[in-house]
Amino acid sequence: MVGNDNESKDDKFQAMPDELIDWLSKPLGRFLHIETAAAGVLLIATLLAMLLANSPWSAQYFAVWQTEFGIALGQVEFRMTLGEWINDAVMTLFFFLVSLELKRELVLGELSHPREAMLSVSAAIGGMLVPAAIYLLLTAGEPAAHGWGMVMATDTAFVIGCLALMGKHIPQQLRIFLLSLAIVDDIGAILVVAIGYGDALNYQALLAALIALIAVRAMTLLGIRNLMLYFMVGTMAWFAVEHSGIHPTVTGVILGLMTPTTKWVNEERLFKIFKHVVTHPHGQDWSGDIQARMALSTAEAAAREALSPVERLEILLHPWVGFAVMPLFAFANAGIPLDGLTVFAPLTGVIVISLAVGKPLGIYLFSWLAIRLHIGLRPKELTWPLLLAGGCLCGIGFTMSLFIAGLAFSPAHIDEAKVGILVASVISAVIGLFLIKLTLVYRGK
Numbered sequence: 001m002v003g004n005d006n007e008s009k010d011d012k013f014q015a016m017p018d019e020l021i022d023w024l025s026k027p028l029g030r031f032l033h034i035e036t037a038a039a040g041v042l043l044i045a046t047l048l049a050m051l052l053a054n055s056p057w058s059a060q061y062f063a064v065w066q067t068e069f070g071i072a073l074g075q076v077e078f079r080m081t082l083g084e085w086i087n088d089a090v091m092t093l094f095f096f097l098v099s100l101e102l103k104r105e106l107v108l109g110e111l112s113h114p115r116e117a118m119l120s121v122s123a124a125i126g127g128m129l130v131p132a133a134i135y136l137l138l139t140a141g142e143p144a145a146h147g148w149g150m151v152m153a154t155d156t157a158f159v160i161g162c163l164a165l166m167g168k169h170i171p172q173q174l175r176i177f178l179l180s181l182a183i184v185d186d187i188g189a190i191l192v193v194a195i196g197y198g199d200a201l202n203y204q205a206l207l208a209a210l211i212a213l214i215a216v217r218a219m220t221l222l223g224i225r226n227l228m229l230y231f232m233v234g235t236m237a238w239f240a241v242e243h244s245g246i247h248p249t250v251t252g253v254i255l256g257l258m259t260p261t262t263k264w265v266n267e268e269r270l271f272k273i274f275k276h277v278v279t280h281p282h283g284q285d286w287s288g289d290i291q292a293r294m295a296l297s298t299a300e301a302a303a304r305e306a307l308s309p310v311e312r313l314e315i316l317l318h319p320w321v322g323f324a325v326m327p328l329f330a331f332a333n334a335g336i337p338l339d340g341l342t343v344f345a346p347l348t349g350v351i352v353i354s355l356a357v358g359k360p361l362g363i364y365l366f367s368w369l370a371i372r373l374h375i376g377l378r379p380k381e382l383t384w385p386l387l388l389a390g391g392c393l394c395g396i397g398f399t400m401s402l403f404i405a406g407l408a409f410s411p412a413h414i415d416e417a418k419v420g421i422l423v424a425s426v427i428s429a430v431i432g433l434f435l436i437k438l439t440l441v442y443r444g445k
Contacts, residue, residue: 038322039161042399045327046334046422053335065332078239086332087406090325092238092252094399097314097321098186099256104310105180107261119367119376120180123387126366127181127394128152128188131358138350147347147408147417149192151354153400155425156182157326159393162429169440171381178390181363187253189400194250197407201245209240213254220260225309247407261310326399333402336418347413351420355401356427360391385442389435395428397421 052061065086070079080088106117131151139145159178163170215233224230234255242248367387370376378387398421405417 038326039157039164041323041327042157042330045330046398049331049333049335053337054339058335058337061335083332086329087403088242088248089238091329091403092249093317094252094321094325094329095186095190095249096252096256097317098183098190099253100259100310100314100317102183102187103257103259103261104314105183107310115375115377116379117180119370119378120177121184122370122376123177123363123367123391124181124184124188126362126364126369127154127185127359127391128362130362130365131354134358135350135354138353139347144347144350144409144413147405147413149189149196150401150404150408150417150421151351151358151397152185152192153189153397153404154182154185154359154394155396155398155400156186157322158396158398158425158429162393162396162433163436165433166436166440170436171386173379173381174386174390177379177382177387178393181394185394186400189404190250190253193247193404193407197247197404202243205240205242205244206246209237209244209251212237212240213258216255216258220258259310259313261308329399329403333406334418334422336415336422338419345416345419347416348420348423351417352424352427355395355397355421355424356392356431357395359395359428360388363391363394364388383439385439386436389432389439391432392428392435393432395432396425398425401425 049061052058055061065081065083067082068079069082069085070077072078132148135148135151136145139147156179159182160175163175163178212233216230216237219229219233234251237255238248238251241251364384364387367376367378371378401421402418405414405421409417
């Protein structure tokens with residue numbers, strides 16, 4: 001019993017001491033690590049936007065996003081509306097995180113295995129091309145044809161959130177497949193934004209952006225690890241790209257792909273540094289011993305640098321993007337005045353067909369082609385019925401679809417487009433969840 005008591009006391013000293021704030025931060029930390037909770041916050045923000053857009057305060061709701069503000073440096077003044085700051089600047093963090101996730105998957109994750117990766121990549125390509133082709137076919141010769149890019153996207157948070165509703169019975173391979181597919185899908189949508197929805201190019205601004213990106217690369221090669229310096233240079237690159245005619249959120253993608261995946265401190269060196277701290281004699285004051293304080297400082301830096309920059313930035317940004325950036329974007333963009341609108345509007349119907357039908361059709365068809373051509377490998381747990389059901393969930397476009405719709409449509413069509421995106425997302429979620437449940441019941445789970 002005495003031995004157990006001593007072990008219990010030792011275990012206590014292996015953890016950091018508790019402070020009053022820990023009673024709040026620890027439950028919050030656990031909450032933030034549940035990725036699917038972001039879908040709930042996103043849904044609440046969407047419903048709140050819809051409620052305000054159709055309330056007596058609708059005029060104030062829409063007016064606030066048109067509020068202009070900016071910065072001035074001497075003769076140079078840069079101003080945008082609040083809605084533009086959210087869509088062009090704040091959303092850059094979302095694109096940066098997506099790019100980090102893609103690079104981690106390519107180097108360290110599932111996409112690092114070529115044949116397994118090709119199944120997700122092929123499915124993502126089919127899930128982009130087929131809906132876009134259906135949309136263009138149904139809107140040929142009409143002004144609305146310019147919105148083809150909005151039916152190509154998948155909302156990762158809502159897809160993973162839907163899977164969470166099914167509990168632990170979902171095969172892990174389905175989660176991995178859909179997550180990898182959604183990441184590739186998002187990158188494809190970002191390229192669509194850069195190529196299809198930019199303005200005339202300003203080559204001087206592009207040169208300035210290139211110089212800033214070269215500076216970022218040089219800082220990486222020199223071993224500079226101060227995140228604030230990278231943020232400052234990255235911000236300069238963003239301003240340059242914003243003036244270049246390319247959508248500024250592309251800056252986040254480029255910077256994410258430039259982020260290193262290598263660790264500065266390997267495990268062997270980390271353990272040696274920790275061992276040096278652990279062997280510090282008991283009873284000595286850390287604050288009075290310069291050498292001891294240096295050992296603690298070295299251990300702190302080593303623990304931080306034992307993770308690659310990609311992993312550290314993902315851990316840092318994921319809660320902010322999931323619980324602040326995306327809900328803020330939804331709150332600013334999902335408000336639709338429903339007076340005079342109908343789900344039977346032509347544009348709304350085209351979007352619903354393209355997302356709810358075109359997405360699963362493209363994903364299933366291109367996955368089948370990848371297997372038949374022996375360029376992709378389908379895990380045994382990922383049955384064809386499950387793959388089709390997962391493809392239906394990918395018709396939830398939402399975040400990226402709303403983003404591209406805002407770039408593609410004039411005020412005359414934007415509300416019809418938003419209704420189509422929302423209706424298609426609901427239909428896709430219901431059908432996808434129903435098919436997954438049906439498949440699991442058939443399999444006896």
